[in-house]
Amino acid sequence: MTPELLEAGARQREAHSAAMPPKATRSGDREAAFGRVLASGQPDFAHGVALYLEDITVSFDGFKALNQLSLTVDVGELRCIIGPNGAGKTTMMDVITGKTRPQQGSASFGANIDLLRLRENEIAQIGIGRKFQKPTVFEPLSVFENLELALKADRRARASLRAKLNSADLDRMAEVLQLTHLRRLADLQAGLLSHGQKQWLEIGMLLMQEPKLLLLDEPVAGMTDEETERTAELFLTLEGKHSLVVVEHDMSFVATLTQGFKKVTVLHEGSVLAEGRLDQVQANDKVVEVYLGR
Ligand SMILES: Nc1ncnc2c1ncn2[C@@H]1O[C@H](COP(=O)(O)OP(=O)(O)OP(=O)(O)O)[C@@H](O)[C@H]1O
Numbered sequence: 001m002t003p004e005l006l007e008a009g010a011r012q013r014e015a016h017s018a019a020m021p022p023k024a025t026r027s028g029d030r031e032a033a034f035g036r037v038l039a040s041g042q043p044d045f046a047h048g049v050a051l052y053l054e055d056i057t058v059s060f061d062g063f064k065a066l067n068q069l070s071l072t073v074d075v076g077e078l079r080c081i082i083g084p085n086g087a088g089k090t091t092m093m094d095v096i097t098g099k100t101r102p103q104q105g106s107a108s109f110g111a112n113i114d115l116l117r118l119r120e121n122e123i124a125q126i127g128i129g130r131k132f133q134k135p136t137v138f139e140p141l142s143v144f145e146n147l148e149l150a151l152k153a154d155r156r157a158r159a160s161l162r163a164k165l166n167s168a169d170l171d172r173m174a175e176v177l178q179l180t181h182l183r184r185l186a187d188l189q190a191g192l193l194s195h196g197q198k199q200w201l202e203i204g205m206l207l208m209q210e211p212k213l214l215l216l217d218e219p220v221a222g223m224t225d226e227e228t229e230r231t232a233e234l235f236l237t238l239e240g241k242h243s244l245v246v247v248e249h250d251m252s253f254v255a256t257l258t259q260g261f262k263k264v265t266v267l268h269e270g271s272v273l274a275e276g277r278l279d280q281v282q283a284n285d286k287v288v289e290v291y292l293g294r
């Protein structure tokens with residue numbers, strides 16, 4: 001793609017985001033939308049927006065970990081979030097996944113699903129998967145069994161009657177094993193994997209549940225350079241099929257993920273300090289002062 005095309009695409013995306021109607025504010029509208037969600041379980045992505053946070057404030061004993069944070073992530077977008085320690089990045093993920101309730105603001109998945117009304121397990125079921133920094137795989141089980149478990153846990157959550165793996169499931173597992181570079185290690189006990197491979201397995205387990213939005217908190221922390229590169233490749237493969245929100249301090253990893261025109265969001269003191277292409281935010285004096293210049 002030429003730079004002109006990339007810029008044009010970016011402008012189109014901006015226009016699209018700007019055209020996104022504000023979230024329904026009358027409770028009747030919201031109630032009605034919520035009823036539809038429970039009936040269909042499907043987020044409405046017709047406006048092209050996967051995640052919509054507006055004016056979110058989270059206070060811990062008067063300290064504002066998030067301070068009127070507003071942010072939107074488009075369907076299929078890969079958005080990197082950077083910012084200094086304590087900026088509120090993890091707290092933002094806690095709000096999206098229902099772990100922390102904000103004192104103020106609104107959060108929706110697609111145009112219709114009010115995340116602030118759902119419990120953590122319900123949020124996972126509607127297609128928001130979260131990867132914490134520490135890998136949490138079942139070490140005594142094999143790689144394959146871990147993926148199988150993820151699939152079955154999802155089934156139980158959805159009260160599906162289909163308990164046995166069918167050929168579509170096996171195809172999906174083969175695809176996930178391939179994506180996560182674990183195909184040759186499928187029968188290996190997960191406890192014997194390297195740190196990076198455990199991280200990939202956990203991402204694979206999330207992928208078995210076919211999330212529409214994936215939240216990844218410092219996914220390459222502790223990885224070797226080669227593992228970091230492969231993780232970037234994996235995320236770039238997932239982009240488009242899923243929306244991804246990636247929090248990372250590793251700037252070369254962020255640079256790889258955001259090649260071309262891709263928006264990076266800089267958080268500071270619980271709010272968005274800057275947003276734009278990585279080279280633009282890196283040249284922003286405020287960003288250099290609070291983060292990059294340290
Ligand atoms: N449960 C809590 N109780 C009190 N304060 C909290 C709680 N959770 C987070 N905080 C505070 O909120 C602020 C934001 O924390 P958060 O973990 O979201 O930052 P972060 O951007 O993820 O930082 P890092 O890059 O170090 O992971 C910090 O000052 C943190 O100490």
Ligand SMILES: [Mg+2]
Pocket residue numbers: 089090091217
């Ligand atoms: Mg954090």
